[in-house]
């Protein structure tokens with residue numbers, strides 16, 4: 222609910238709020254410039270002295286006004302010609318032109334009304350209202366995410382768009398709320414919806430009709446310091462009944478020009494005073510530093526808009542929306558989902574529907590939104606969690622384990638965890654296991670022992686559903702039809718074959734990028750945005766289960782490239798390695814953020830064997846900034862299966878690859894890549910000491926050997942692989 226309140230005004234009024242924020246930020250500079258540029262009155266100068274000095278230079282003086290910045294402007298009528306200037310109060314002489322800056326006028330018109338008069342003012346007021354709703358709902362969402370208002374400035378976790386959004390929001394929210402609420406007040410004032418009009422003094426009774434006194438002879442003008450002055454109007458020489466009108470901090474007075482006596486006066490009402498304060502807070506006129514701070518905060522709005530939109534698109538893309546969700550505070554079953562590719566959300570939907578049909582109220586949410594304080598009516602927690610990397614959390618759920626481990630009191634309602642994984646990975650459902658152990662460690666009661674679903678098996682899921690039904694005391698039929706991801710057609714443009722002579726047939730397959738729609742380009746969906754190391758899901762003919770291949774190219778390369786080793790009896794690898802140029806396949810993209818080089822210029826140690834070179838070759842190809850990259854590559858013989866041999870030589874020559882070490886198991890020294898790493902331990906050690914990140918891709922045995930070789934080197938440096946992993950400096954992509 223709160224999220225919808227935040228999302229919809231944000232999406233609908235985004236442009237309006239952006240115009241308001243950016244023009245407001247630009248306008249905030251003017252009061253500061255005026256404050257710095259305006260000649261200030263010397264201390265103790267009275268209004269009478271100032272008026273006398275200005276009148277000496279401009280006998281036809283009509284009005285003097287002092288702005289909150291201290292800037293004094295005078296208007297006069299000289300020989301039938303009107304004139305005006307900013308006055309230097311120290312001398313009474315003209316200082317600079319009183320004409321407002323055309324840029325400021327243009328910006329003010331844009332900011333107030335989009336140049337559309339009253340209609341524009343109402344539109345901008347709607348923008349300000351949207352901004353107020355956004356800031357209030359945003360503040361509540363930040364507090365919820367951080368685990369309460371008291372942890373407002375706590376550490377943020379999770380994927381970057383959400384993190385940047387929260388980091389910025391918590392600093393800017395106060396200023397944005399102040400700006401939007403004061404804008405609404407000022408609009409109400411403009412449309413006379415507030416009783417804040419200036420209280421005029423009662424009309425003056427007749428003046429004495431005597432000749433006008435000099436300003437210095439008028440007691441009230443002599444007593445009033447310039448610092449209190451707002452406005453002083455002079456009586457018209459042609460009208461003997463006209464008076465001096467002085468508006469100062471304390472109110473407005475009408476003064477008989479012939480006697481200097483106050484004929485009538487009025488104090489400003491509380492509303493008028495409040496409106497003056499609101500105007501000062503909004504415009505920064507009279508509070509230039511505050512204005513600049515508010516302007517800076519307004520500059521966060523474009524970043525908030527972009528990160529908010531990216532987050533929204535990501536959520537949509539990963540299917541994290543189950544319509545008809547019950548609010549977190551009223552649901553009895555809390556269903557939390559940790560997913561990277563989105564398929565677990567399909568299972569969550571089936572489970573939610575079955576539970577709802579059985580009469581349960583279910584709140585489904587991403588696991589990253591887990592917050593024990595929010596589930597007032599919870600009777601049970603169900604966590605569906607996929608596993609990535611090497612037994613790790615999907616990117617969106619990173620940090621949740623630490624939050625569970627830090628719980629002082631576990632939720633009262635018991636927990637069941639269902640892991641989604643693939644038995645071909647060494648850490649089958651490793652993340653679900655970690656969640657179960659963390660929950661047990663903090664004393665969170667178990668509703669059911671850990672369940673697992675291998676390769677999205679509907680049978681495994683149905684079996685777990687029956688067990689859950691037994692615990693709930695009512696049958697639960699979970700008939701889930703896994704959704705086959707929508708593939709796009711990729712056409713093969715070239716292939717390079719290797720390894721047939723050494724019984725390790727493999728091919729580098731290069732496909733043309735599919736045609737992209739405008740929406741895909743704008744949102745970065747599908748093949749619009751990918752990097753080497755991401756995964757290509759290929760749907761083989763005759764199976765609904767996709768097979769994943771690491772990408773050897775990024776979108777910037779302009780093609781989609783993978784390496785495929787033909788597995789004996791392998792359905793997908795058999796079909797792929799039989800493709801002729803011009804043939805097509807159906808495939809989709811899956812991001813794999815756990816296996817990307819970290820940003821920066823620290824060295825990369827790339828280790829791969831056979832077809833495992835694919836993502837590593839992609840990293841080298843993308844290394845246009847020439848960070849130090851050293852590749853250790855293993856194959857059988859240099860003649861048969863040295864994949865990318867020519868490309869590697871070219872990248873070595875142009876500086877994208879700084880070092881290449883090869884290991885051939887059936888030629889020369891007859892060694893494996895891990896042996897080469899051991900033999901070159903000194904160089905590996907130097908790179909590790911320089912902060913290198915290690916990325917390993919290949920078979921399981923090779924990865925185990927590499928781990929062992931690296932551990933030996935790290936031990937010598939007082940380091941460990943576990944430490945490296947913790948710092949995000951070691952990642953594997955194993956098949």
Ligand SMILES: Cc1cc2nc3c(=O)[nH]c(=O)nc-3n(C[C@H](O)[C@H](O)[C@H](O)COP(=O)(O)O)c2cc1C
Nearest residue numbers: 560561562563564565607608612642643646649650
């Ligand atoms: C790059 C990658 C790494 C994976 N790592 C593991 C793993 O270490 N252990 C495991 O059991 N499953 C692993 N899996 C399998 C996924 O957990 C499994 O396919 C899951 O159903 C995906 O759910 P999702 O689509 O909701 O993210 C991995 C899958 C991919 C694509």
